Amino acid sequence: MKIITVCGSYKYNKEIKEVAEKLALEGNCVITPIDKLVQRMNILKKSFYNLEKCIKKKLRFLMLYM
Secondary structure (H helix, E strand, O other), X not given: OOEEEOOOOHHHHHHHHHHHHHHHHOXXXXXXXXXXXXXXXXXXXXXHHHHHHHHHHHHHHHHXXX
């Protein structure tokens, strides 16, 4: 058994997962940081969405009183 880290651009996420799965099935310990990146990106998307909602709400409020 080997410990293998598979890294690459998010652009190749699908290929990285395929390679990681193949290596894991061969009995290797595979580390792929790409999954953590996807989780962080989803959190950022939610944060930006909430920020956008807040800004729009404040703008509507300001427009009412101008």
